[in-house]
Amino acid sequence: MDYRSRRTMPAHRRVSSTLSVSSRDSDPPGPAVPTNITVSIRLKPGGPSPLSSPSQAQVQAGPVWPTTATTIAVPDVGVFSFDNVFGAATTSPEVFAVVAKPVVNAVIEGYHGTIFAYGMTGTGKTYSMRGLANAPGIIPLAVADIFGQVSFATTNISVSYLEIYNEHVKDLLNPAVAADSLKLYDSPDGLVRIRNLRCVRVATMQELNDLITQGDLARRTEGTEYNAVSSRSHAILQIFLEKSEPLTRATSTTVLSLCDLAGSERAATDIERRKEGAYINRSLLALGTIIARLSAAPATAAAATTTTTTTTDGSRGGTSSNGGGSHDHIPYRDSKLTRILQHSLSGGALVSVLCTIDTHNPAKQALGETINTLRFAARAKNVAITPARAIVTASAAAGSAAANAVIESLRLDLERERAETEILKAELAEVRKQAYERKIREQENYDREKRELELQRDALKDRVTQLTRLILGGGGGGGGGSDKLRPTTINTELDRYKTRVEELERKLAHSQISTSSLSSPLSSSASSSTDLLLHQKLHSAEAEIKELREYLADKDRMINVLKRASSLGPTTTRTTTPGPDPAEYALRPLHGSTINRHAENPAAAAHGDTTPLANPKLRRSVK
Numbered sequence: 001m002d003y004r005s006r007r008t009m010p011a012h013r014r015v016s017s018t019l020s021v022s023s024r025d026s027d028p029p030g031p032a033v034p035t036n037i038t039v040s041i042r043l044k045p046g047g048p049s050p051l052s053s054p055s056q057a058q059v060q061a062g063p064v065w066p067t068t069a070t071t072i073a074v075p076d077v078g079v080f081s082f083d084n085v086f087g088a089a090t091t092s093p094e095v096f097a098v099v100a101k102p103v104v105n106a107v108i109e110g111y112h113g114t115i116f117a118y119g120m121t122g123t124g125k126t127y128s129m130r131g132l133a134n135a136p137g138i139i140p141l142a143v144a145d146i147f148g149q150v151s152f153a154t155t156n157i158s159v160s161y162l163e164i165y166n167e168h169v170k171d172l173l174n175p176a177v178a179a180d181s182l183k184l185y186d187s188p189d190g191l192v193r194i195r196n197l198r199c200v201r202v203a204t205m206q207e208l209n210d211l212i213t214q215g216d217l218a219r220r221t222e223g224t225e226y227n228a229v230s231s232r233s234h235a236i237l238q239i240f241l242e243k244s245e246p247l248t249r250a251t252s253t254t255v256l257s258l259c260d261l262a263g264s265e266r267a268a269t270d271i272e273r274r275k276e277g278a279y280i281n282r283s284l285l286a287l288g289t290i291i292a293r294l295s296a297a298p299a300t301a302a303a304a305t306t307t308t309t310t311t312t313d314g315s316r317g318g319t320s321s322n323g324g325g326s327h328d329h330i331p332y333r334d335s336k337l338t339r340i341l342q343h344s345l346s347g348g349a350l351v352s353v354l355c356t357i358d359t360h361n362p363a364k365q366a367l368g369e370t371i372n373t374l375r376f377a378a379r380a381k382n383v384a385i386t387p388a389r390a391i392v393t394a395s396a397a398a399g400s401a402a403a404n405a406v407i408e409s410l411r412l413d414l415e416r417e418r419a420e421t422e423i424l425k426a427e428l429a430e431v432r433k434q435a436y437e438r439k440i441r442e443q444e445n446y447d448r449e450k451r452e453l454e455l456q457r458d459a460l461k462d463r464v465t466q467l468t469r470l471i472l473g474g475g476g477g478g479g480g481g482s483d484k485l486r487p488t489t490i491n492t493e494l495d496r497y498k499t500r501v502e503e504l505e506r507k508l509a510h511s512q513i514s515t516s517s518l519s520s521p522l523s524s525s526a527s528s529s530t531d532l533l534l535h536q537k538l539h540s541a542e543a544e545i546k547e548l549r550e551y552l553a554d555k556d557r558m559i560n561v562l563k564r565a566s567s568l569g570p571t572t573t574r575t576t577t578p579g580p581d582p583a584e585y586a587l588r589p590l591h592g593s594t595i596n597r598h599a600e601n602p603a604a605a606a607h608g609d610t611t612p613l614a615n616p617k618l619r620r621s622v623k
């Protein structure tokens with residue numbers, strides 16, 4: 001099928017126009033370059049109350065702005081050119097025939113297809129997609145069309161229905177399932193699917209319509225200034241057609257995605273609504289960017305179908321996808337909306353965007369929003385707006401109203417930026433809170449390290465005392481503690497030992513960092529320098545501990561030598577001690593605990609008793 005030549009305007013849509021329109025500034029007017037993207041505008045009928053079934057009698061005289069079948073002229077702004085512009089009198093079946101029918105056909109024939117409804121709240125997106133009981137919209141008409149065309153002998157139909165609210169997915173067919181468990185993944189059939197999302201196989205049209213109605217009831221709606229039941233989420237209904245070839249047993253899955261996007265309005269006073277609006281706009285921005293990029297590329301002839309070969313034992317074989325092409329640079333992951341629709345927004349798929357506007361809404365803000373919708377549509381179609389001078393303005397009053405609308409539109413842009421800034425602020429506050437908590441944890445670590453350092457210092461002090469006792473009591477050979485009897489080398493060692501303890505004391509005193517120096521989560525400026533200081537001090541304390549441990553090991557060896565010397569008697573000690581055994585130096589473990597025991601019981605030391613000391617604190621500090 002060549003779906004690129006599908007757009008034949010119905011007779012009622014062909015209205016004459018005197019306005020000059022073109023797809024680009026520099027191009028002469030002429031047929032648009034065919035692409036896979038169709039962009040249409042639908043004008044909402046005027047009137048104070050919603051119209052349940054539009055007819056010529058109900059519809060007001062017409063739009064405020066001049067339109068043709070493909071253009072809409074906004075005084076002082078420019079002429080917007082699209083594939084279709086549907087006036088207020090156009091019925092939903094007529095819209096379906098032009099906007100949706102070619103996409104449905106393409107999906108049945110083996111392409112992915114997506115239809116979007118986009119526009120300000122209250123302009124008729126849901127009306128266009130779902131319609132009313134007596135005026136069915138695109139979704140029920142598409143369902144009927146599919147069931148009228150496909151053969152159940154070769155095709156399975158299944159459906160999923162979800163909404164995206166503040167970037168969280170909700171399963172509309174299973175609202176109880178936790179949003180966290182709905183994880184997006186690249187499925188082997190080439191589609192982006194959602195783990196734990198209910199996907200129901202249906203056998204009849206009634207079954208499918210019942211599921212859609214069930215999903216509609218679960219949708220999130222809030223009252224807005226323009227719509228008492230405004231949809232504040234994007235709703236995506238996906239109908240999967242799994243076709244199997246009876247001979248080869250190869251299967252192919254194509255998907256029709258029908259998306260009712262959340263209202264695009266930007267201004268809101270309520271914080272929650274503003275945040276909501278910022279999320280909505282962020283995803284719409286991502287969508288607009290992707291569609292615009294696809295629009296810039298010429299139509300590809302390749303079908304978007306992903307074919308999966310099923311072997312005779314039912315296991316999946318190789319998967320080949322010819323619809324995606326190389327589109328690594330397209331930012332599908334910028335939002336859940338674009339990620340879920342990734343394969344349907346690829347070069348080989350068919351996309352139809354229906355933008356709804358209400359030109360009768362007198363509010364300045366609504367005028368600005370309408371212009372923004374037209375801008376989105378123009379961007380999606382990748383067309384330039386013909387400069388305003390080409391427009392025959394209706395009246396000076398209309399001109400100044402439009403100028404005000406442009407100002408309003410810019411003001412709304414600013415408000416959108418503000419709303420997004422609020423999201424960023426909330427995220428920043430969260431980051432600061434986490435940084436503060438991390439700092440508290442680091443302070444606790446530091447305190448712990450400090451306590452350990454103090455224990456080591458105490459242990460060293462003990463050692464000095466014990467060493468002194470040992471030397472005076474055992475090492476001196478019963479000389480009653482006389483200085484004359486102490487070997488000079490041991491005196492020197494003892495002095496050095498004491499010096500180290502003093503040094504350690506000084507270091508500990510110096511490295512005190514008070515908890516009060518920690519900054520609060522809201523004042524971030526000083527935090528990084530405090531962090532740095534803290535880290536430096538901890539590192540130097542660690543190095544100091546390491547050094548002390550080595551020093552301690554030396555002392556242990558020295559004490560062992562002394563013990564052995566003292567067991568040989570005073571004269572022998574001074575004159576014939578053969579010196580430390582190198583093997584003992586290399587193999588004996590540290591016996592910090594042994595020293596303490598020996599201090600309490602020099603006799604045990606004299607007999608080389610190395611039973612570990614029961615004091616766990618000390619044992620830990622010198623291990």
Ligand SMILES: Nc1ncnc2c1ncn2[C@@H]1O[C@H](COP(=O)(O)OP(=O)(O)OP(=O)(O)O)[C@@H](O)[C@H]1O
Binds near residue numbers: 045051053054
């Ligand atoms: N073309 C139309 N003909 C008749 N009535 C319409 C048309 N478009 C919209 N309406 C009516 O206008 C009201 C608002 O429309 P709808 O709920 O479809 O807006 P929406 O764009 O989906 O809003 P939101 O984004 O807030 O959900 C509804 O009562 C609907 O029936």
